[in-house]
Amino acid sequence: MAPTVQIAVHLGVVSVTDTTETALPLVLRPVIPGITLPTVHLVHYVIALLLCAGVHELGHAIAAVRANVHIRRAGAFLAVVWPGAFVELDQQQLDRAAVGARLRIVCAGVWHNAVTAVLAWLLVHGGLSMMLWPGWVPAEGAMVVSVTSDSPLYGRLPLRSVVLEIDDVKLNIIDQIGTTPLARWTTILTATTSTRDTYSAGFCAAGNLDDGLCCEMSSLFPLGESPDTHLFCFDAFNASAAPRCLDLHDVFEHPRCQSDADCAEGLCVLPSSPFSAGRVLRILHHKPTSSEPTTLVYAGSPTDLWHHVQVSALRPRWSWLPISLPAQLETLVQYVFAFSMAFCVLNSLPAYHLDGIHMLRLMVTSLEFFLATTTNSIAAETPRSIWANRFCNVTSFLVTILLVGSVLGSVLLLIL
Numbered sequence: 332m333a334p335t336v337q338i339a340v341h342l343g344v345v346s347v348t349d350t351t352e353t354a355l356p357l358v359l360r361p362v363i364p365g366i367t368l369p370t371v372h373l374v375h376y377v378i379a380l381l382l383c384a385g386v387h388e389l390g391h392a393i394a395a396v397r398a399n400v401h402i403r404r405a406g407a408f409l410a411v412v413w414p415g416a417f418v419e420l421d422q423q424q425l426d427r428a429a430v431g432a433r434l435r436i437v438c439a440g441v442w443h444n445a446v447t448a449v450l451a452w453l454l455v456h457g458g459l460s461m462m463l464w465p466g467w468v469p470a471e472g473a474m475v476v477s478v479t480s481d482s483p484l485y486g487r488l489p490l491r492s493v494v495l496e497i498d499d500v501k502l503n504i505i506d507q508i509g510t511t512p513l514a515r516w517t518t519i520l521t522a523t524t525s526t527r528d529t530y531s532a533g534f535c536a537a538g539n540l541d542d543g544l545c546c547e548m549s550s551l552f553p554l555g556e557s558p559d560t561h562l563f564c565f566d567a568f569n570a571s572a573a574p575r576c577l578d579l580h581d582v583f584e585h586p587r588c589q590s591d592a593d594c595a596e597g598l599c600v601l602p603s604s605p606f607s608a609g610r611v612l613r614i615l616h617h618k619p620t621s622s623e624p625t626t627l628v629y630a631g632s633p634t635d636l637w638h639h640v641q642v643s644a645l646r647p648r649w650s651w652l653p654i655s656l657p658a659q660l661e662t663l664v665q666y667v668f669a670f671s672m673a674f675c676v677l678n679s680l681p682a683y684h685l686d687g688i689h690m691l692r693l694m695v696t697s698l699e700f701f702l703a704t705t706t707n708s709i710a711a712e713t714p715r716s717i718w719a720n721r722f723c724n725v726t727s728f729l730v731t732i733l734l735v736g737s738v739l740g741s742v743l744l745l746i747l
Contacts, residue, residue, distance in 0.1 A: 369638040371479070372662060377414055379666035381407060383444060384416035387674055390443030391418045391436060398432040400424045430697050437689040441678050448671035454664045455511060459657070460645055467657050471495070472502045472617075473512045473642035476655045482639035488627060489618055491654060494642060496615040498529035512644040513661055520637035526604040526611065532587040533568030536577050537597030545576035546603065553609025554630055563611060563630070567591075568599035575600070580628060583613060608632040681723070682731040691726065695719045 368376055385407060392402055401421040408415050425433060454462075460469060472493040478485050494502060497519050502512040523529055544556040546564035555564050563579040569590055577600070588599035602611035614627040629636060643658035678686040696719075 371477070371638070371641060372666070375659070375663045375666050377409070379663055380670050381409075381414035381416070382667060383447065383670040383674055384414060386443050386447050386671075387440040387678070388416040388418045390439035390441075391420075394436040394439035395420050395425075398428050398436060400428055400432075400436065430693055434690065434693045434697070437686050437693060440686055441675050444671045444674040444678075448668055448675065451664050451668035451671060455514075455661070455668060459660060459664060463645060463657055463660075466648055466652050467645040468648050469503075470512065470644055470646040473516045473644060474646045474654070475616075475640060476643050476658045477641040479639040482636075483631065484627070484629065484636070484640060488614070488616065488640065489620075491619040491646070493617045493646070494614055495617065495624055496613075498526075498613050499531040500529050513642065513658075513665070516642055517637065520633040523633070524604075524607045526602050529612075530601055532589055533599040533601045534582050535585045535588050535594035535597055536565065536582045536600050538577065539575040540578065541576040546574045548603065548605050548609060550606060550608075553606035553632075555609075560630075564603040565600040566603045568601050572598055574603055579611065579630070583626070583628065608634075612636070680730050680734065681726050682734055683727055687730075688723065688727045692723050695723055
């Protein structure tokens, strides 16, 4: 029996993420259901990852068939909650193929993931709403389609309510924060770390109701240690005065301001947020039974809010249509886009067991062959080929160390 080579095996154990909270440029964050992955997204996660892995391996298979390389076997699997896929090619036929054909086979997986990412991006940015029209139309914000029973907003934020703003950020306006209401909702709740990220103005307030515990904030008490839930710590908007304790709901009824000079009395203040798990969010929304918008105050972790409340950028035109269908499809397509991009990035890196190392070796081989033909020094092994092989091995080792270190570092950040 001829030997075989396994092109790739994909396990969804990491995802590429921008770590705004930790001030690191880029890490690989482990996907842990219930911690880094909302449990309500688990089905979307598995389907999207299996789809992206299948597309990647299909790309390898198509390129192999076009190069007359036999496919020994292909399949998919599920390891706990992490799906994967693989394609095994005949090693002898692969070795006999031209360098260009082998390079196309290796790069085909990344190419197919890139095309999938473009298609998913188009669906997220208007394609999906066009496909679901006229049954579903833009919600002019983020429509609430589900709230978990353990959320403090359960029963307070009715289904079919349309969230118009979070703090001072409008969900239905396109700018640098996000391009769709769903993207803006996710960005605000998962990628902002301070009240100043979402407030464009402060509130005029006078007095100080300090009980000695209100501003005693820590990682264990991100909302302060005061037993009075109406009291909250506020910072001066221009950071020129000491923090003070004020009635949370009373302050939000006061006029807005940009500085102390805008206030007839008192100071211009904002809710204090030294810890990202202790944020105060003002949620402006339209209830389905009311024509006037209502402001709901949420104090807690924005990430928990994102985990517990599912929203959609589309609303059903008729009441008998399911409200959750667009949200399910939007979430699935966003995961497809994210995983497709992650597959492109990760599999392009020259690390062990990734496509990138094969790409690097084949490109070095092509360059070596070109240099050999121009100097008429073709041989089975030359000092140039030995150094080229060493270069590939050292590069693969260093990149693998960086990837492993990134994963371990992100695990430590989660633990600490």
